[in-house]
Amino acid sequence: MRWRSWGRRMGAGVIGILLISLLLLNLWLNPARFAPSGILTTMGLAAPLLLAALATTPAILSGGGGIDISIGPMIGLLNVAMVQYLFLNGIESPLVVAPAVLLAAALLGMVNGLLVVWVRLPPIVATLGTYLVFVGLSPWVMNRPGGSVPEWLTRLGHDLSWLLLVLVAVLWMVLVRTPLYAYLMATGGSAKAAFASGVDVARVRLVAYTLGGLFAGAAALALTALIGSGDPNIGPPITLKAIAAVALGGVSLAGGRGGLIGAAAGAMIIYLLDLALTRTGFSTFVLQMIYGIVLVAAVVFNSVVARRRW
Amino acid sequence: MIGELLLEASGIRLTERSRPFGFQLGTGEIVGLAGLEGHGQTHFLEALAGIKGPFAGTIESLRDGRRQPVRGAHRAYAQGIVYLPQDRKTEGIFPSLSVLDNFRILTIGRDSRFGFLSWRRGQRAFAKHRERLGIVLASPASPITSLSGGNQQKVLLARLLESEPRVMLLNDPTRGVDHPTRLALFALFEELAQEAGLSVVVLSTEIDELVSHCHRAVVFREGAPSAQLDRASLTLDGVLAAMFGIAQTPTS
Numbered sequence: 206m207r208w209r210s211w212g213r214r215m216g217a218g219v220i221g222i223l224l225i226s227l228l229l230l231n232l233w234l235n236p237a238r239f240a241p242s243g244i245l246t247t248m249g250l251a252a253p254l255l256l257a258a259l260a261t262t263p264a265i266l267s268g269g270g271g272i273d274i275s276i277g278p279m280i281g282l283l284n285v286a287m288v289q290y291l292f293l294n295g296i297e298s299p300l301v302v303a304p305a306v307l308l309a310a311a312l313l314g315m316v317n318g319l320l321v322v323w324v325r326l327p328p329i330v331a332t333l334g335t336y337l338v339f340v341g342l343s344p345w346v347m348n349r350p351g352g353s354v355p356e357w358l359t360r361l362g363h364d365l366s367w368l369l370l371v372l373v374a375v376l377w378m379v380l381v382r383t384p385l386y387a388y389l390m391a392t393g394g395s396a397k398a399a400f401a402s403g404v405d406v407a408r409v410r411l412v413a414y415t416l417g418g419l420f421a422g423a424a425a426l427a428l429t430a431l432i433g434s435g436d437p438n439i440g441p442p443i444t445l446k447a448i449a450a451v452a453l454g455g456v457s458l459a460g461g462r463g464g465l466i467g468a469a470a471g472a473m474i475i476y477l478l479d480l481a482l483t484r485t486g487f488s489t490f491v492l493q494m495i496y497g498i499v500l501v502a503a504v505v506f507n508s509v510v511a512r513r514r515w
Numbered sequence: 516m517i518g519e520l521l522l523e524a525s526g527i528r529l530t531e532r533s534r535p536f537g538f539q540l541g542t543g544e545i546v547g548l549a550g551l552e553g554h555g556q557t558h559f560l561e562a563l564a565g566i567k568g569p570f571a572g573t574i575e576s577l578r579d580g581r582r583q584p585v586r587g588a589h590r591a592y593a594q595g596i597v598y599l600p601q602d603r604k605t606e607g608i609f610p611s612l613s614v615l616d617n618f619r620i621l622t623i624g625r626d627s628r629f630g631f632l633s634w635r636r637g638q639r640a641f642a643k644h645r646e647r648l649g650i651v652l653a654s655p656a657s658p659i660t661s662l663s664g665g666n667q668q669k670v671l672l673a674r675l676l677e678s679e680p681r682v683m684l685l686n687d688p689t690r691g692v693d694h695p696t697r698l699a700l701f702a703l704f705e706e707l708a709q710e711a712g713l714s715v716v717v718l719s720t721e722i723d724e725l726v727s728h729c730h731r732a733v734v735f736r737e738g739a740p741s742a743q744l745d746r747a748s749l750t751l752d753g754v755l756a757a758m759f760g761i762a763q764t765p766t767s
Contacts, residue, residue: 382631384623391620394611401566401606402620402674403592461611 216455216510220470227477234484249366249431251476253280256424257443258450258472259373259465260417264317264328265451267413268393268460271321274444275332276421278339279313281440283425285343288352288435297355307422313339314418318411336444343437350436354429362430369423377465380416389413393461449496450475452503455510475499518542520577521714522563522585522596522682527572529555529562533738535572538563540682542712545704547725549718549754550735557601557686559735560718564598564684565591576682592621595681599671599688601718607671608659615641615655618670621678644673647703649696664691672700676707685717689724701728722754736760 232239238247257276264273287306296302313335320331361368380386388409392399400406424443432439454471456463475496482492518541525537533555540546550556561567563574565585574585576594585591588598600606609617619626619637626636641655648669652662659667668691675683683704689697705728707713719725725732732749734742734757742757744750 384627384630384632387616387620387623387632391609391612391616394609395605397606398600398609399620400588401564401598401600403588403597404620405589461609 216507217467219506220453220455220467220474223474224470224477227474227481230481231477231484234481238480245366246363248370249362249427251473252362252366252370252427253424253431254443254446254450254476255469255472256369256373256420256427257447258454258468258475259377260420260424261444261447261451262456262463262465262468263389263413263417263420264332264410265456265458266389266393266460266463267410269328269396269410271328271393271410271413271460272448272458273314273317273332273414273417274329274448275313275317275335275339276417276424276447277442277444278336278343278440279310279418279421280425280428280443281437282313282339282343282346283310283422284429284432284439285347285435285437287425287429288354289347292354293352297357299355299357302355302358303426306426307419310422310425311415311419314421315411315415317418318414321414322407322410336441340441343440347435347437350434350438352435354433358426358430359433360430361426362433366427366430369427373420373423374465381464385409385412390461395461445493445496445500446475447472449500449503452500452507455507457507458504471503518544518712522574522576523582524559524563524569524574525572527559527562527574528570529558529738530570533570536739538733538740540714540716542681542714543708545701545708545715545717545728545730547717547719547729547732547749548735549722549725549732549758551758552720554735554758555738556718556733556735558738560684560686560716561598563682563716564588564596566598578681592678595679597621597675597678597680597683599675599683599685601686601690603664603667603671603690608667610658610660612659613656614652614659614662614670617659618644618655618674618677621674625678640677641673644669644676648673649699665693665696668692669696680713683713683715685715687719688717689719689721697724704728722751725749726751726754734758 237243257280260276261273264271283306287302291302291305317332317335320326321328388404391404392406392409396406428439450471451468452458453474454463454467454469456467478495479492520539521542522540526535527537528535548556548560558567562569565588575582576585576596578594583594585594585596615637618641623632626633638655650666650669650673652666659670662670672688689700704715708715717729726749729749730746732744732754733740734744734754736758741760744753
């Protein structure tokens with residue numbers, strides 16, 4: 206017991222130290238971004254990655270090799286679909302757009318879930334399949350970047366950038382107090398034990414993928430708010446960053462351990478790293494390499510911390 | 516069989532080559548399953564629990580005269596048929612969860628209020644079993660892995676008992692449990708059988724235990740029962756003979 210909480214605390218401590226030092230580095234490099242006047246815009250810049258990381262988390266928590274690598278292209282597809290089918294057709298009311306996007310996103314997540322629990326594909330294969338389908342569909346929906354977004358959505362990227370984050374946080378805080386969360390952590394911790402004690406493992410996993418989809422919908426809204434248009438090529442790179450963020454946030458890729466707070470902290474670290482490196486003039490190729498290294502290092506670190514329990 | 520019929524298996528063939536057989540379980544019965552390892556008794560118990568289907572045959576539970584097939588552990592639990600796996604470490608406990616969460620995984624659906632979990636309610640329910648089963652632990656919030664094997668087993672039994680089952684299927688429940696606790700467990704089963712009509716099917720590798728605590732026993736050999744021993748004929752020799760396939764002249 207002691208080892209375990211020690212491991213957990215140490216994990217959280219390392220994340221905290223990384224986060225604070227990166228924050229200080231960025232403050233020093235670029236104070237204007239973190240001034241009170243610019244902080245909401247900075248949050249708007251960070252929100253898509255943050256929400257994408259949260260969207261990646263439930264599938265991973267559900268265990269059994271659970272992962273949803275299609276999250277990036279899913280966000281991209283939702284981005285172009287929202288601009289092409291809604292905004293360019295004059296459908297702009299937030300009361301229509303937000304529910305429509307979130308519903309579509311949840312359905313896409315559910316498709317992933319059905320492929321995993323019903324067709325029984327390994328999650329990496331199932332979501333690689335949908336990854337490719339979403340990548341292919343995006344230019345078909347909108348073949349070049351363009352379009353515009355309504356004013357309320359632009360505000361979501363600036364002065365109202367906290368809104369989506371708060372909504373997702375509230376939703377999660379409600380969820381962790383329901384039986385569903387207990388079933389999710391139990392299934393992720395030991396699918397065999399969950400099955401043997403009558404937990405409907407398939408349904409729990411289906412809900413996890415659907416929930417991930419719903420969060421991806423929020424990420425798509427935040428991204429569209431930020432770029433103010435549709436862009437068929439913007440989705441795919443998000444996946445790797447999001448998974449790196451989740452791993453960095455102490456969510457075990459084996460399932461059953463971690464949570465959204467860790468994932469959000471991991472996403473903040475990736476974002477701040479990104480910001481600092483871009484500011485100091487590193488190229489995007491270097492950034493890609495760094496995400497890869499962060500991903501591997503985080504997974505190694507997690508498993509070392511987990512093993513220290515014994 | 517005594518009492519009213521709770522669970523009925525008919526035309527069961529565990530594997531393609533094994534002989535078909537039937538099985539009936541009534542209220543308030545404590546039935547032992549025995550057999551040499553790999554002779555089908557484990558598979559049969561898992562089949563009753565809905566975890567692993569038989570090769571052929573049907574298993575049905577009866578409630579208020581209505582028959583329902585037992586298929587899938589999830590549905591079996593909904594019908595009040597609960598199962599304690601043999602391998603506590605891989606199938607029983609959730610190593611990443613606390614004692615309380617391990618305890619209440621079956622009952623959180625029932626015990627949540629307006630869809631929300633209640634820590635206090637869970638703790639109160641656990642306290643009752645903690646005392647009755649003599650579970651030794653620091654706090655219900657501590658990880659299940661901090662408990663000794665015997666105490667983990669008691670938490671798992673508490674988990675099943677709290678769900679107020681009609682049928683408990685136990686796969687070697689007294690493994691790693693000390694002798695006084697074993698006696699206490701069987702005394703508890705007997706009490707629940709008498710008072711609440713609970714039925715227990717217990718598979719054990721300790722034949723003495725089956726002989727001294729069960730109302731009857733079914734001994735498996737080559738994928739099917741080789742003997743059905745009622746209370747009068749339930750002896751150590753009788754069970755051993757059936758396990759090894761030795762013909763026995765009926766006593767008396």
